[in-house]
Amino acid sequence: MSSVELSVVIPVFNEEEALPALAERLRPVLDGTGETYEVVAVDDGSTDGTAGQLTRLRADWPELRVVRLRRNSGHQAALTAGLHHARGHYTASLDADLQDPPEKIPEMLALARSRHLDIVYGVRGNRSSDTGFKRRTAGAYYWLVRRVVGGHVSAQAGDFRLLSREALDALKALPDQPQVYRLLMPWFGFPSGEITYRRDPRVAGRTKYPLRKMVLLAVDSVIGFSVAPLRLAVWLGVLAFAVCLGMVAYTLAVYAAGDTTRGWTSLIIAVLFVGSVQLICLGVVGEYIGRIYTAVQRRPTYYVADDTAAAVAPGAAVT
Numbered sequence: 001m002s003s004v005e006l007s008v009v010i011p012v013f014n015e016e017e018a019l020p021a022l023a024e025r026l027r028p029v030l031d032g033t034g035e036t037y038e039v040v041a042v043d044d045g046s047t048d049g050t051a052g053q054l055t056r057l058r059a060d061w062p063e064l065r066v067v068r069l070r071r072n073s074g075h076q077a078a079l080t081a082g083l084h085h086a087r088g089h090y091t092a093s094l095d096a097d098l099q100d101p102p103e104k105i106p107e108m109l110a111l112a113r114s115r116h117l118d119i120v121y122g123v124r125g126n127r128s129s130d131t132g133f134k135r136r137t138a139g140a141y142y143w144l145v146r147r148v149v150g151g152h153v154s155a156q157a158g159d160f161r162l163l164s165r166e167a168l169d170a171l172k173a174l175p176d177q178p179q180v181y182r183l184l185m186p187w188f189g190f191p192s193g194e195i196t197y198r199r200d201p202r203v204a205g206r207t208k209y210p211l212r213k214m215v216l217l218a219v220d221s222v223i224g225f226s227v228a229p230l231r232l233a234v235w236l237g238v239l240a241f242a243v244c245l246g247m248v249a250y251t252l253a254v255y256a257a258g259d260t261t262r263g264w265t266s267l268i269i270a271v272l273f274v275g276s277v278q279l280i281c282l283g284v285v286g287e288y289i290g291r292i293y294t295a296v297q298r299r300p301t302y303y304v305a306d307d308t309a310a311a312v313a314p315g316a317a318v319t
């Protein structure tokens, strides 16, 4: 397996409009470093002209490597595929829409080398280019994960980061489950540093993160890193029990007073209250069981259709 100094992993999903601009900005930066490098573009089952664009770009950019996934597997899975295929001593991950400035990559590399860091996070110093809605939802997300997962998670660190070979190998040694890398990487505890950058607006096209996917990411983040929701379920149960004890006392008092026909309202309230607490707790338990189920199935999170750097026929499984 040939190796290069720097790999740049880019998940790409329906980004035909952004790709030319990306290549135009990224290539001079990487050529300018004087390092050996590869760009691993992971085509996450794009249905627009992305595949054609990548082939065209590759024609005169030999360092560009395209790993094509069989179907759309999602941002984190595409990122996983890219990280698994990267061969560099250092590996940077970058979005295709130029929201993360490629010019910062050499800076990250220099910082990692000079301070012997295994991870350099790109931290968004300023999100003024994001919509108010995106900023508020992101704010709520980082508030939640810092509370539930722990304060060591850097607020505003997205998926723009640089990993050393050692950090990447640690990551690759984990079972192939969908991972929320922005939370997983701090968990390892490697020496790490940060560079701040300005998050630019998307260069072209539309966000591939609708609200639905943001909610799923938040659920994955919490459930994947904490059992706090299970504890919360226990406390909800305790609360429901306490309320029910009160209701029992009240019912007995009413009974003792010989007035047994009253109590329809409290009966309905009690039934609904206990019922909803049970459903919520069941749902929380179900989320964990669902993850256990997926984990024991051990299905890979992505399938590679072909990799321009691999000496295997297209269609063969690449590991």
Ligand code: UDP
Pocket (backbone or CB within 6 Å): 010, 011, 012, 013, 014, 015, 044, 072, 073, 074, 075, 078, 094, 095, 096, 097, 099, 206, 207, 208, 209
């Ligand atoms: N992406 C992907 N698969 C998906 C969704 C997104 O590979 O199913 C890529 C997308 O092309 C981009 C990166 O992941 O390079 C981040 O997505 P996006 O910019 O839409 O997210 P946002 O910046 O709006 O959070």
Ligand code: MG
Pocket (backbone or CB within 6 Å): 095, 097, 099, 202, 207
């Ligand atoms: Mg983006």
